[in-house]
Amino acid sequence: MLIDRTYAKVHLDNLLYNYNQAKKKVGKKTKVLAVVKADAYGHGSVKCAKHLEINGCENFAVASLTEAIELRENGITKDILIFGRTRVENYIYLSKYDLIQTVYSLEYAEALNQCKQKIRYHINIDTGMSRFGLYLHAPRDLMPVINEIKAIKKLPNLKYEGIYTHFANSDEADREFCDNQYKLFQLLIDEMNHLNIETGIKHVANSGAIVSHPDKYLDMVRFGIGLYGYPHDRMPIDLKPVMEVYSHVTSTRYIKKDDTVSYGRLYSPEENEKIATIAIGYADGYNRLLTNKDYLVYQNKKLPVIGRVCMDAIMVKVEEVDLKDGEEVEIFGFNKPLEYMCKLLNTIPYEILCNVSKRVPRLYD
Numbered sequence: 210m211l212i213d214r215t216y217a218k219v220h221l222d223n224l225l226y227n228y229n230q231a232k233k234k235v236g237k238k239t240k241v242l243a244v245v246k247a248d249a250y251g252h253g254s255v256k257c258a259k260h261l262e263i264n265g266c267e268n269f270a271v272a273s274l275t276e277a278i279e280l281r282e283n284g285i286t287k288d289i290l291i292f293g294r295t296r297v298e299n300y301i302y303l304s305k306y307d308l309i310q311t312v313y314s315l316e317y318a319e320a321l322n323q324c325k326q327k328i329r330y331h332i333n334i335d336t337g338m339s340r341f342g343l344y345l346h347a348p349r350d351l352m353p354v355i356n357e358i359k360a361i362k363k364l365p366n367l368k369y370e371g372i373y374t375h376f377a378n379s380d381e382a383d384r385e386f387c388d389n390q391y392k393l394f395q396l397l398i399d400e401m402n403h404l405n406i407e408t409g410i411k412h413v414a415n416s417g418a419i420v421s422h423p424d425k426y427l428d429m430v431r432f433g434i435g436l437y438g439y440p441h442d443r444m445p446i447d448l449k450p451v452m453e454v455y456s457h458v459t460s461t462r463y464i465k466k467d468d469t470v471s472y473g474r475l476y477s478p479e480e481n482e483k484i485a486t487i488a489i490g491y492a493d494g495y496n497r498l499l500t501n502k503d504y505l506v507y508q509n510k511k512l513p514v515i516g517r518v519c520m521d522a523i524m525v526k527v528e529e530v531d532l533k534d535g536e537e538v539e540i541f542g543f544n545k546p547l548e549y550m551c552k553l554l555n556t557i558p559y560e561i562l563c564n565v566s567k568r569v570p571r572l573y574d
């Protein structure tokens with residue numbers, strides 16, 4: 210069946226290019242884990258992980274058990290780390306699917322240990338995100354954390370494999386907070402080494418740190434947004450956007466001065482005008498706050514969005530081009546940077562990519 214509404218082109222060659230850029234940047238001693246949570250930031254986790262796995266990627270991460278199971282059931286065989294909490298009642302799936310669970314407290318580890326299945330895990334350390342993990346915000350927190358780690362590691366049914374923390378602002382110019390988080394993590398690692406506590410795989414860097422903090426790579430880096438090509442303007446490594454979104458013209462019409470467009474009647478032309486209706490709306494992930502603000506691209510010409518964004522449609526002004534029913538227009542992609550929409554919405558590429566909704570088919574090349 211042909212697509213008659215909105216679709217996303219996912220360029221797997223660019224995904225692999227970005228992955229290889231990170232590998233080159235971090236060097237041979239450091240592994241690159243591909244973060245494919247949230248359906249690979251909207252790109253399709255199974256397709257993306259498969260493409261990376263056949264090209265040598267050995268480590269993946271997701272946010273939840275269900276995301277991990279989806280990958281396993283679709284043939285991903287390499288390591289999958291779950292960042293989030295899995296309910297203890299679901300432990301059976303952790304062992305059945307050979308997943309790596311994040312452990313964030315002794316209490317949680319003890320509950321998992323009751324399950325009497327070998328469960329692989331990494332420990333998460335909260336060095337400043339205040340989100341998840343053992344609390345280590347200052348050197349005074351060190352000994353309680355060490356004691357908790359010792360107790361967790363004694364639990365016989367759990368298999369310790371690594372330890373990590375997550376940075377709050379590794380992508381910002383002010384490096385102080387990130388440096389301090391790293392110092393706290395290193396303090397912990399030094400103390401573990403001093404006490405002969407095996408550290409396993411140590412990992413802290415996300416995309417921002419991969420680019421801006423080359424002193425913080427350790428054994429593995431966790432590459433998320435950079436894998437999908439963002440933010441390619443600020444990155445000192447070359448990255449290529451992986452997703453482009455296109456839609457189709459539903460119909461065109463001429464409207465007259467004093468006519469109004471869409472719900473709420475927020476647009477009225479100053480003189481007779483040709484407009485087109487495009488088959489994308491907020492149910493496809495096209496944000497309603499883009500009303501009267503954004504533009505689309507057709508043959509290198511800008512088509513301003515006019516009137517309120519509907520659930521299934523938007524309208525654009527057609528000035529200099531001859532646009533016909535059924536033709537394709539670019540929502541964002543190689544000719545219209547996603548960053549433009551980010552500015553209008555005061556948001557980050559992560560959010561717009563993740564919000565491209567389920568009803569938008571992904572086409573892979």
Ligand SMILES: Cc1ncc(COP(=O)(O)O)c(C=O)c1O
Pocket residue numbers: 244292375414415416417431432433434435
């Ligand atoms: C624990 C953890 N590591 C790594 C990442 C990847 O971060 P980024 O997409 O900024 O590379 C995330 C994403 O939120 C995360 O939660």
